[in-house]
Amino acid sequence: MTDVPATMVTPSRVSQISRVVGQLAVAVVAALACGAVLILVAGANPVVGYVALFNGAFGSLNSIVEVLVKATPLLLAGLGIAIAFKSGYWNIGAEGQIFMGALAAVWVGLNAHGWPAYVAMPAIIGAGFLGGAVWGLIPGILRARIGASEIITTIMFNYIAFFVVNYFVTGPLVEADQFLPQTDPIAKSAELPRILRPTRLHAGIFIAMAATVALYWVMIRSTFGFRARVVGANEAAARYAGISVGWTWLVVSGVAGGLAGLAGMVEVAGVHQLLLEDISGGMGFTAIVVALLGWLHPVGVVIAAILFAALDVGADSMQRVIGVPVTLVYIIQALVVLFVLARSALEHDMFRRIWRRFRPE
Amino acid sequence: MVGKCSSAPPRVTLEDITKHFGPVVANDGVDFTLADAEIHALLGENGAGKTTLMNILYGLYRPDSGAIRVEGEIVQFDSPREAIAHGIGMVHQHFMLVPALTVLENVILGMRSKHEPLLDFGDFRRRVMDTARSYNLAVDVDARVSQLPVGVQQRVEILKALFRGARTLILDEPTAVLTPQEVDQFFDVLKGLREAGYSIVLITHKLHEVTALCDRVTVLRGGRVVGVERADNVTREQLARMMVGRDLPRSGERQEITPGAPVLEIEGIECLNARRLAALRGISLAVRRGEIVGIAGVDGNGQSELAEVIAGLRAPTAGQVRINGRDCTGATPRRCFDAGLGHIPQDRLGTGLVPELSVADNLVLQTHADSPFAQWGTLDRDAIAENAERQLEAFSIRAGSRDTATNTLSGGNQQKVILAREFSRHPDIMLAVQPTRGLDIAAAQFVHERLLAARAGNTGVLLISTELDEIMALSDRIAVIFEGRIVGVLDSATASRERVGLMMAGQDDDATARAAI
Ligand SMILES: Nc1ncnc2c1ncn2[C@@H]1O[C@H](COP(=O)(O)OP(=O)(O)OP(=O)(O)O)[C@@H](O)[C@H]1O
Ligand SMILES: [Mg+2]
DSSP states (O other): OOOOOOSOOOOOHHHHHHHHHHHHHHHHHHHHHHHHHHHHHTTSOHHHHHHHHHHHHHSSHHHHHHHHHHHHHHHHHHHHHHHHHHTTOOOOOHHHHHHHHHHHHHHHHHTOTTOOHHHHHHHHHHHHHHHHHHHHHHHHHIIIIIOOOHHHHHHHHHHHHHHHHHHHHHTTTOOTTOOSSBOOOOOGGGSOOBSSTTSOOBTHHHHHHHHHHHHHIIIIIBHHHHHHHHHHHOHHHHHHTTOOHHHHHHHHHHHHHHHHHHHHHHIIIIIISSOBTTSSTTHHHHHHHHHHHTTTOHHHHHHHHHHHHHHHHHHHHHHHHHOOOTHHHHHHHHHHHHHHHHHHHIIIIIHHHHHHHHSOO | OOBOOSSSOOSEEEEEEEEEETTEEEEEEEEEEEOBTOEEEEEESTTSSHHHHHHHHTTSSOOSEEEEEETTEEEOOSSHHHHHHTTEEEEOSSOOOOTTSBHHHHHHTTOOOTTTTSOOHHHHHHHHHHHHHHTTOOOOTTSBGGGSOHHHHHHHHHHHHHHTTOSEEEEESTTTTOOHHHHHHHHHHHHHHHHTTOEEEEEOSOHHHHHHHOSEEEEEETTEEEEEEEGGGOOHHHHHHHHHSSOOOOOOOOOOOOOOSEEEEEEEEEEEOTTSSEEEEEEEEEEETTOEEEEEOOTTSSHHHHHHHHTTSSOOSEEEEEETTEEOTTOOHHHHHHTTEEEEOSOIIIIIOOTTSBHHHHTTTTTTTSTTTEETTEEOHHHHHHHHHHHHHHTTOOOSOTTSBGGGSOHHHHHHHHHHHHHHTOOSEEEEESTTTTOOHHHHHHHHHHHHHHHHTTOEEEEEESOHHHHHHHOSEEEEEETTEEEEEEETTTOOHHHHHHHHTTOOOOGGGGSOO
16 A cells, blocks of 8 residues: 655664764764854964863863763753653743743742751752742643643743743842842752862753653653654654643653753753843754754753764863854754754755766766 | 557556565556556555555655656656646545645646746646546535535645646545445446546455456465456456455354343433534433444544544544443543444544554553553553564554554554454453454454454454445444434344445435344
8 A cells, every 4th residue: 555655764773863863973074164254254274263162171181070060950851842742742942941841940949048968969959950840730730631732831931030030030029139130149058069179060961861761761661652652753652542732741841941941950050050131142042952952862962062062162262272253053953953944855856866867876 | 448559658657666664565566557548446454565565656756766758758856746747646545635634726826827826726727627527526615615525625635636637536545434325326427537537546456346447456464466367358266366365264254142131321312523413312222231333324424423432533422331330421532442432433643643653552541551561650662562463463563663653554454453452452342332343354364353253252342334344244233323313223134235225325215224233
C-alpha cells in the first residue's frame, strides 16, 4: 500500500549519535569558514582570530572553567527544552522560567542567614526548581486543559517573568544601597560552593551533570520517556494506545520549567550570589538552539551547550587579539544553526544535483 | 487491446532495476515494460517491492543500478517534478491532498498561471473542468477536499495528475479504500483513459481486478520478477501461486462453537461525527464470547464512529458500552484495553502506529510499562527486543530489523505490526476494523485464520469491514449498518449476498430484522 517514502533505515543508537555529532562538526566548520570570510572583509587575519578564539575558550584552566560555568545553565535549560520538544510540547518559555527560578532562589537565599549549609543549599536548589516548575506548569495546564497554544502562552510568560523580576529588584528586594537594580547578596550558607578556587567553577556543574544523567534515563530508558516520545511523534496513536496526552504535557511542562529554574538558581547561587535585573540575558533562547542542535538528545545537548559556551567565552579574546567585534561570534553561532538546518535540504536535493553535474560518468 | 506496436518503443521500460535499503533488497534486477494504452497490473506479496519500483519510476527514489526509458529514451529522475515533466503521474495510497483547500486549488497547486505572479483562477477553472469532463471524473471543483468521501478524493488525485499532462498513471492500491460501487465507477474511468491512449500501472492485491480490468500483469516476489502474463491467459489460482510461490492452503474449517457470555454490549449509542452531525442514531449490539459479529455497510455510515466509541476515542452522547461487564461508556482507551479490548484501527499510520518509532517499540505501544517489558519504570530493552523477534517471526513481518523505523515498512507489513501487537495481547473482545486492508492474499488468509482461532479460543470478535466477502466468510451474525443505524441482523448461515447488499443500500423494508441484537 502506500508507502510514503521515508529516507532511511533507523541506524543503531551509537551510529545515530556519531552521525549527529558529525553533522554538528561539519556545520561548525562551515560556519567558521564563512566567519573567516567576514574577518577577512573586516581586514583581520582569520587564522590568528580563530587561534585566539580557541585559546580564549580552552587555552588555560581558567578559560576552560569559564566555558563550563557558562555551559552549566545552558545545559540545564536545554535539557528541559529537549524533553519538552521531544513530547511535542513547544516550550519557548525557558527564559521566563529561568527568571522565576532565580527569583525563588534569591528569596530563599536572602532569608537563609543563620541556616546551616545542609539546610540552606537544598532549600535554595529546591526553590529554584520549584519557581521554574510552577512558571512552566501554568502554560502546561492551559495547554492540557483548554488547549491554549503553549507557544504563545510561554512567550507571554517570558515577559511577565521579566517584569516581575524587574519589580522585585527595583522594589521590595532592592539592595540596601538602593543603587543598582539588584538584590543584596544571599546568605553564605546558601551559596553553591566554589570547587576550584580561585576560578569561578562552582557546584552547579554537579547539578547539571546529575540532571543530564537523570534526563538520559528519563528520555531514553524510562517508560515515561517512551510515552513522551509517542505523544511527540503521533498524538492520535498516543490516545489510541491509552496514553494520557494531557498528563504527559503537564509533567514535561513542569520538568522543563524546573530545569530552567535550576539554571536561574545556579546563576544566583553559583555565579553572582545575588539576583540581577537581567540575570538570564537571553540564555533561555540560546538554550532552545542548544536543545535543537543537540538533536533533543541529552548527550547532544551537552555537546551543543559546551560548543555555544566556548564560542561565547572565546569571542572576547578574539576581539582583544584581532579587534573584530564580539558580534561576529554571534553570526558564527547563527551560521552553525543555519548549516545544521540546511543539512537535510543540502543532502537531498541541491547537493545531489550539483554532485551529479560534476561526477564523471 | 494491448496497444503493442512492433515499431514504436514501449511507453516505459525499466531495465534491470536494483534498489537496496540498507540490508534489504527491495528490487533485484527488475525488468518491466508498460505498453501504450494498456492497464498493467503489478502484483506481489507485501514487501515484494511494488511500491519501491514505482517510486523509482516516479523519481522519489534513485535505483542503485538499472535504467529507465520513457518512449525509448534513457531518463534519470531526481524528483517527481522531472517524472511529471515526462508525463508520469502517481497516486499514492495515502492521498497527498491539502484537506483545507478546494479541489481546484489542490489541482493547480504549484503550477504556473498564465499571468504570473497573479493567479488566474478563471482560466484554471475552465481548464480543470474541461479535463474533468473529458475523462468523466465527476467532481465539484469548488468543494473542500476535507469534506469529500475518499472515492472522490481519489478522483481529485487522478485529475491532478492528468491536469499536469500525465500520459502514464501509476496507481498504488487505489481500490483498497473504495466501496464496491466506487470501484465500478473507478474502473469505468480507467477504461476510458485506456481508450484515450493512457497507460496505467495498477498495484493491487485483488486478483479479480487483474482479470477483470487489466491487459497484462507482472508479478514480483522478493524483489524479483517471477512472471509477466497476459491477463486473459491466467487464472486467479495461477496468479496466487506465482505471488506466494506455493499453493495457498485451503482456509481453515470453521468450528461449531456455542457462543458464551456477552463480552461487548452496546445499548442505544448515539454520537456526533467530526462535523458535529449525528453519526450514530441509537445502536444496540452484543458480541458474545466465541462468535464473530460482522458489521457490513457502505463506508461512511457510522462504522468509524462506532469503532471509536467502543475504543474510548469518541464520547457518545447517549447510550452505554460495556466490555466484559465493565461500564466503558466514554471511558479512556486505557480503561477499555484494561477491560479486555483489542483494537485494530482503521487508519494504521495515523492512529495505529507511531511511524518514526521502531517496529519493536510499536509492538509494545500499550504494554511497554507492564512486566516483562519494564521494571520500576525502566524499559527492559532486551525483553522488548525478544518480543519483537517473536512477533516478526509469528506474523512473518518483513522488516530490515526490529529497530527499523516503522514508516519504512511496506504498507502490508505495517498492518501486520498492528495485527501482531493486538493479537499477542490476547484480548477478550477484538474490535477489528478493515483488518486485511492492504494485505496480500496469503497474509489476508492468515489474518482470517487468526480471527477464527481467536473465536475458537473464546474471544468475541466485532469485525467491521467494507469487504462483503470478508464479512460473509467470517461472521456468525451479520449486522448491517446504514446511516448510523443497525438496519438488520442476519444469521450468516441463511444470509444471502443480495439481501445484505440491499440492506447496505438502505433498501430493505423488512422490518422484522430491525430489532436489536
Ligand atoms: N524507505 C525505506 N527504507 C527502508 N526500507 C524500505 C523503504 N521502503 C521500502 N523498504 C523495504 O523494501 C521492501 C519493499 O517494500 P515495498 O514498499 O516496495 O513493498 P510493496 O510490494 O509495496 O508491499 P505492500 O504490498 O505491503 O505495500 C520492504 O521490505 C520494505 O521494508
Ligand atoms: Mg506498497
